[in-house]
Amino acid sequence: DTGVSQNPRHKITKRGQNVTFRCDPISEHNRLYWYRQTLGQGPEFLTYFQNEAQLEKSRLLSDRFSAERPKGSFSTLEIQRTEQGDSAMYLCASIEGSGTEAFFGQGTRLTVV
């Protein structure tokens, strides 16, 4: 257990539905990252928060994706109008201040049918 919690662990949804994932980082970590991982590949960076501010979004994060981190604590990632290509593991990671070690959660596995 890395201390980063993600819910749900698994989500199966029909194409076109909206889904929301939650990440609870380690409490003193002000930096939070979302990654997506497909089978047999390394994680791909999606977006980054410092406290409550979303500082960067990858081109992978289309208009259907939105992420928030209200009050600089937990974060949510929402996918609207899901497509089969969205099926992947969505990972959250947090880092404290000027630290170098990212602590990853176990991820939410999304399957779009």
Added chain:
Amino acid sequence: QQPVQSPQAVILREGEDAVINCSSSKALYSVHWYRQKHGEAPVFLMILLKGGEQKGHEKISASFNEKKQQSSLYLTASQLSYSGTYFCGTPRDGSSNTGKLIFGQGTTLQVKP
């Protein structure tokens, strides 16, 4: 530009040694190594910084050749617990942000009794 890892897969007997390589076409500020076991979160192993500084776990060693833009991870006297997929990550866009990484495709290591 995604770093390239080699080999793609390694099978070892307990006690044997292995080397995993990571190459980048871009100048590197740092190289990060993570291990991910099946169904689990990626776990930080080591970071190597430009200038030779290393931060990581005691039983794993690594090298970082800045000129060649390469890093190698050395696993000596392997144990069953070393099994998993190893990822190297390099900062996106030459950033010093240690959470915004581009990961290689991974090297799967299997240690057999």
